[in-house]
Amino acid sequence: xxxxxxxxxxxxxxxxxxxxxxxxxxxxxxxxxxxxxxxxxxxxxxxxxxxxxxxxxxxxxxxxxxxxxxxxxxxxxxxxxxxxxxxxxxxxxxxxxxxxxxxxxxxxxxxxxxxxxxxxxxxxxxxxxxxxxxxxxxxxxxxxxxxxxxxxxxxxxxxxxxx
Numbered sequence: 001x002x003x004x005x006x007x008x009x010x011x012x013x014x015x016x017x018x019x020x021x022x023x024x025x026x027x028x029x030x031x032x033x034x035x036x037x038x039x040x041x042x043x044x045x046x047x048x049x050x051x052x053x054x055x056x057x058x059x060x061x062x063x064x065x066x067x068x069x070x071x072x073x074x075x076x077x078x079x080x081x082x083x084x085x086x087x088x089x090x091x092x093x094x095x096x097x098x099x100x101x102x103x104x105x106x107x108x109x110x111x112x113x114x115x116x117x118x119x120x121x122x123x124x125x126x127x128x129x130x131x132x133x134x135x136x137x138x139x140x141x142x143x144x145x146x147x148x149x150x151x152x153x154x155x156x157x158x159x160x161x162x163x
Contacts, residue, residue, distance in 0.1 A: 027065050027121045040154050043161040047080040048087055050161060052154045058127050059148045060099050060157070064088050065123040072110065073122055084124070091126050094160050101128035 030039040031049065040052040042062065053061040064087050070076055076084070092104050105127045109116030116123075 042157050047083045060128040063123045095128045099128045102131045103129040
């Protein structure tokens with residue numbers, strides 16, 4: 001396996017370790033703050049929010065996160081589940097319209113074995129996909145390049161979600 005130097009991931013790892021020590025959920029902490037632009041919160045709804053993923057897998061990778069700190073989707077009241085699904089559907093349409101992507105991956109990581117970094121607060125990943133976005137680096141060199149401006153994407157998505 002080859003390694004691509006990515007010093008910005010150090011912030012993620014340090015925050016992840018300090019959050020574990022502090023026993024505080026990063027999502028709950030972000031929702032109590034009123035700094036949506038700093039936390040990359042694109043839009044707040046009644047029961048959930050759309051957040052641009054700071055540690056994105058690809059261009060426009062967003063999260064739909066319920067405000068309630070629950071481990072399982074069925075732990076949310078039906079009304080909150082319905083809004084979560086509606087916001088997910090709206091988000092997919094906005095990403096397709098804005099980025100002109102060829103497809104979308106969507107998934108919910110539940111529990112430690114799922115590979116998610118925040119295990120106790122469910123959240124849905126929505127990732128726009130493009131034909132050819134898994135280029136030769138990923139296939140031959142086991143390396144992925146992310147070359148987009150996170151701040152520009154955040155500003156553009158805020159405008160689209162507020163239409």
